[in-house]
Amino acid sequence: MPTKQHPAYPFARRRAFAVPSEYAWLRENSPVARVDVPEIGLVWLVTRYDDVRKVLSDPRFGVEPPGRAGSNDSLFQDPPGHTRLRSLVSKAFSSRYAAALRCEGHP
Structure with missing residues (x-):
């Protein structure tokens, strides 16, 4: 169950093409944050372009999510x-x- 420390993800969209307010807040205030994903648990959410590029180009990070080995x-x-x-x-x-x-x- 999500906690105040770790919001539930994916965030609900209030309008089809609008950025969810939770995502916008994280991008502004906590660009690398833990979120709670159903059936997976806690994962890192990276919200800024430059940070995402760093993660995707760093071989220390993998793409295989937990539980899918x-x-x-x-x-x-x-x-x-x-x-x-x-x-x-x-x-x-x-x-x-x-x-x-x-x-x-x-x-």
Whole structure:
């Protein structure tokens, strides 16, 4: 259950394209904060662009969330597992392949 120290995430949107007030407050006052995510628990939420770039470019940080160790879901894997799965499907997502499908009358 979320506490005052650790807000529940994701934040409710009051309007479709508005930044949730909790997120705006964290970005201004606590740009790297712990939040409580259902079924996962406490995680770090990084809210500022420069901080996000630092985290994403630092190999000490992984992408596999807690409780998903050994998952085959390539979205949540670090190299070398992600690299291996990406090489298997990369041709299907290439611009050349998409163009060939359009030429064949596919959307």
